[in-house]
Amino acid sequence: MIAHAVVFYIFSLIAIVSAIMVTVSRNTVHSVFFLILDFISISCLFIMIGAEFLGMIMLIVYVGAVAVLFLFVVMMLNVAQQKNEWFVASDSSSHIPVGLLVSLVIFSELLIVIGGWKYKAELQESININLNLNLTNTQSLGNVIYTDYVHLFQLSGMVLLVAMIGAIVLTFRKRSGVKTQSYFKQISRERNEGVELIDVETKKGVKIDA
Amino acid sequence: MPDYASLLFSEVLKILMLLIPVLVSVAMIVWLDRRVWAFVQKRRGPNVVGPFGLFQSLADALKYIFKEIIIPASSNKVIFILAPIITMTLALISWAVIPFSEDFVLADINVGILYLFAVSSLGVYGIIMGGWASNSKYPFLGAIRSAAQMVSYEVSIGIIIINVLLCVGSLNLSDIVKAQENVWYIIPLFPMFVIFFISALAETNRPPFDLPEAEAELVAGYQTEYSGMMYAMFWLGEYANILLMCALGSILFLGGWLSPIDIFPFNVIPSPIWLILKILLLFILFALVKAIVPRYRYDQLMRLGWKVFLPLSLTWVVLTAGYLMYFDLLPGN
The missing domain is CATH 1.10.287 (Helix Hairpins)
Structure with a gap:
């Protein structure tokens, strides 16, 4: 049991520290890497409580797919430069009210969730799934x-x-003037469509690509 | 406390007994790869060090160990060093769930196939981190290419795995093998095996899908800035991943440790030998493909993944499910 508790506290410590580092670290790519670490340690916690399917799906979906896309977007942006501009520019204060609002909403939601814990027992009774252990x-x-x-x-x-x-x-836009390869067209082309013999008259030349 | 210590010791011993053969066979497989490649092209290949050149990989490894590790000054050092470590670790930890026989498996977990899939989908991070941390254009382009490629082909591999799981009714790798006692899944699911094989080539960045490396355009892609032991770790991880994909293919489609026919000379050969033979067979196919097929263009690669393999394998899921449902063959009923 002791080993179990030790492992649990190690994983939860990693989860919490990396969650804090996501917001604290100045390099956005580092933030994404900490987010990935957070996902991984959370899925380890899932596996520890016996929810191995959930843990694996968490790894596959969040770490294997969602975070890769995150990383893609973040790496493509020239973030380091942008971040410096944010802190230097005087209009950075315009982000603060929005940020405050979002964090207030999240905080109150967390309060509601923790408050709702009181009704856990009643809730469990109201759900009747016949679980086969x-x-x-x-x-x-x-x-x-x-x-x-x-x-x-x-x-x-x-x-x-x-x-x-x-x-x-x-994101779909039709671009004109782009030459794309059509396999069916390419394969179904016959010789007489592709090659043409032309007698070129002297000093008159011939117009190709007509 | 001594209880924990002895448990830890026995577990570590088991892990070492699995990992050391895997690492040695990775070195041997590199030699085999180069030999097959050379024979197809009527060359001799590595044949100097040791009998038939068998120790070529060891000589290479020795060379890598004694080379200097160069870390570019403008790189992101922590991530730069982490990248090959992650690649290598992820390539090795997946071997924990591979069943070599009925009772010879390190961790017989009930979501084994999901674990393998999760670990292989994490493999992309080693490459992205290496490419990004190098802080150089070619590695970055190679990493982006490789990440897009691996993410795309994972989708079709996932759906092919679903095909097999529909027939098995369990996520446990041993159960998957046991379900093939009557007929290997390569026979009813042959098209899926072909797609799996090609997707595995793309997933492990093997030719003809080795665009992330593409020596001609990207000077070896994400590995450009790596040298010495760190380069060797990328390389070992890559080949360990290839072996793993071969193992997965032989477990899903070729009946894992089962012998092809249950008659006298075949059924006395121990089960792990069969699995190893199947892995080798698949690996030789991998090597042959490398020798005979030219590299794909990038848009063709993406088209193949998303417009050909994905619809095909999805249709096959519907077909398999419909067939099993209609003839009442669904497992677990």
Whole structure:
């Protein structure tokens, strides 16, 4: 049990310190790396409480996909320069009210969540899922998601689909004058379409690419 | 307390018994890769150091150890040093869940395949970190290319894994192998095996998808600024990843440790030997592809991943699920 507690405190310490470092570190790319460290230690905590499926999915989705995209965006921006401009410029104060508002909202949400802990016991009684403790995590999740909550599951799938299509529509633009390779065109071209014999008259020349 | 100590000691011993063979075989596999490559091109390949040049990799390793490690002055030093360490570590920790026989597996966890998938999706960080921390244009371009490539092909690998999981009904790697006792999944899921093989090539940055390195354009991509032991670690990690992908392929499609037919001369050969033989077979295929196929163009690579493999494997998931449902073959029923 002691070893378990020690490992738990190590992971939670790493999680908290890296969460603080995300906001504190001056280099934005470092912030993203600390965020990744945070994700990893949180998923280790998930695995420790026996939610191994959740922990692995957290690793695959957040660390393997979402954070990579974060990193992409951050690395592409010339962040170091921008950050210096932020701190030097006098209009940096315009960020402060918005930041304060956001942090206030998050703080009050956290308060509500911690306050809601009081009703945990009543909540647990109101949920009646027949959990079979002999099954693995993955199987029991599947049993619940694909039966009792199938509509919610499909609804969340729809939300993701809408978000995906929205992102494509927002970033899609048709550029004119770009030569793209069409494989079907390329393969279906015959010899007589591609080659043409022309008798060139002297001093008149010939117009190509007509 | 002595209880913990003995437990720790036995676990460490087990880990070493797995890791040292893996590292040695990584060195040997580099030699094999170069030999196969050379034979296809009618060259001799490394044949000087030791019998058949077998010790070439050891000589190379010795050379790397004694070379100076150069850290560029304008690089981000911590991340620069972390990158090869992460690549190497991630390539080695995935071996923990590979089952070599029914009871010879370091960690028989019930989400084994998810663990492998998660670790392989983390592998991209070693490359991104190396490319970014070098603070140089070519490594950065190589890292960006490689990250985009690995993320794209992971999607199709994930969906191919789902195909297999539909037939097995478990995320445990040993269960996946045991489910193939009657027929290896390469037979019913052959198209998926082909796509898996090609995606594995792309995932491990092997030719014809070695755009991140692309010596001609990017002077070896993210590895440009690395030297000495740090370069060797990238290199070891890369080959350990290739071996891992071969192992995953043989577990998912070639029946892992199972012998091809259950008759006398075959079923006395111990199970780990079969797995190793299958890994070697897949690796020789990898090496052959390297020798005979020219490099893809970047837009062709992305097109192949997103417009060909992704729809194909998704369709195959629907087909597999429909087939299993219609004929009432779903596992767990």
